[in-house]
Amino acid sequence: MMTGTAGPGGAGASSAAAIETHELRKEFGRIVALAGLTMTVPRGEVFGFLGPNGAGKTTAVKLLLGLSRPTTGDGLVLGAPLGDVGARRRVGYLPELFRYQGWMTAREVLGLHCELAGLPRPEWATEIQSALDLVGLADRAESRTETYSKGMQQRLGLGVALLGRPELVVLDEPTSALDPVGRQDVRRIIAALRDRGTTVFLNSHLLTEVERVCDRVAIVDHGRVVSELAMADLSRERGVGIRLTGLDGLGRDVAARYGTARADGEWLQVDGIADADVPGLIRELVGRGGQIHAVVPTRHSLEERFLALLGAPPDPAADPAARGGAGAEDEARSGRR
């Protein structure tokens, strides 16, 4: 949902949004880290924030949380201006690069953050135990965090971010140090957060992870949002891959009348074609002397869209058969929602 309307502080500002930014810009000397970020994150959604390294993702997160000040532009987080101390009580944050006091145990770290978050003291014990159970650290709760692996630190960070049932949870690369089991746990936790109406702002470059859990994504490059799309729309962008011989360029010309056609060796990829039109296309190709070896329904992955937007060449390993077949990507789609 691109705004393009009045600034977030203006009359049109909607309290229904968890995050609204208007032309946020951040410069470090001559370096422009964020060139003008305008976006709206609806409440209750899992919002993926994607981009290549150096796109300004972490800078944007720090601006949203008031950890850094914008050079120009403004925004609202949970209806309050960026950096508002009171609003931070309702926000949970897992930083990308962080550590906790190594001399403290996990239980003590969680206790400290209960206190910092201003939670009522009688709730601490329940909150702490709930967080420890949720992130799978209950059996290491009394260990000093300096003895934790990076993955365990990340689990603890996630537990800290979820204390006090925040309305908005900002996760900056939450699975970067986790093994597959840990990643699955994080997906489960994010799904549970969505179910209880929490907004999740997920900053990640792991596209498969994002594709599995997000409702909506924004893709940033060079400090600007270059695309924003709902994952439901992406999954509807279907096509068909046809392994075809005997027609050379004629096959692509025929297919171009049904959708966007692209030839890649023996494979002919036709995007935007309606399911009902596929038999007609096949009949016409056969009628013109083409030999059909395979017909594979395909869907665009987030990675393909991402690479296309950034002008990167498509992955040669991702042929139509692979994209349409039962692989990791298919598993990714079935795992989402």
Next chain:
Amino acid sequence: MNGFRAIGIVARLTLREAVRRRLLWALAGLTVLIVVLTWWGFGRIAEASPIAGPVEILGVSQVTVMLAFMFSFVLAMTAVFAGSPAIGPEIESGLLLAVLARPIRRADVLIGRWLGLASVLVAYALVAGYLELGAVDLATGYTASDSLQAPWYLAGEALVLLTLAIVLSTRIASVAGGAVAVVAYGLAWMAGVMGGVGEAFNNDVLRDAGIVSRWLVPSDVLWRGAAGALTPPESILSAGGIAEPGLYRFSPFSGAAPSPEWLAWCLIWVAAMLGLGILLLRRREV
């Protein structure tokens, strides 16, 4: 969150860290060692020459002042080593990221860190200082009339250096900040000596340099207060002594109680430096 509450959380966290990282235990162990050595050493002096006449009293007082100087140096270094990594390394390691994302202001973090470390230093200065004075008294029977003020001046000197180290830690790396604070401490002490020379010999340039250094880093003001408090009033090295007025400032191991104006400046300086630190921390990217 209420600012005082937030400051209290950070200060208590700092105190817990000092206990867990065994800083308090190390200081306590050193204190016991030094107190025992002081009692033993002064006992040997008293054995060699009973402390009865003015010459012996002057001698014991000067050894006491030198002991206090060593203690002030230890306190200054402790303040610098504790204060230099207070802010900067915690930002660089990402430790403060999760804290600052909470409803807490950066000013609360800085003041809380200062308060926690200041509590440790003041407690150490007073407990160790009085124990050492007690050991001297026990061994020699000598106590300067104002000696009870000395540990407070030393604690104040440590707070000046702690404040400087913490403010520097908001902007520069801990090693560099610590080095700058140590050099500032040394220069302030040296400038105090030069200023005393200028005063004794009516050299305006040297005298003014000493005064300016006291304005910039008032640690020597407080050290001189401690030295003065440990010197017998009738001594030629005291402010009220028989020598030429001002001569007592010549020696780095002599001094006089700072004027109320200078004490006020020390308080203003600490407050102003903390204000500067807050400003610098607010502007720092984390």
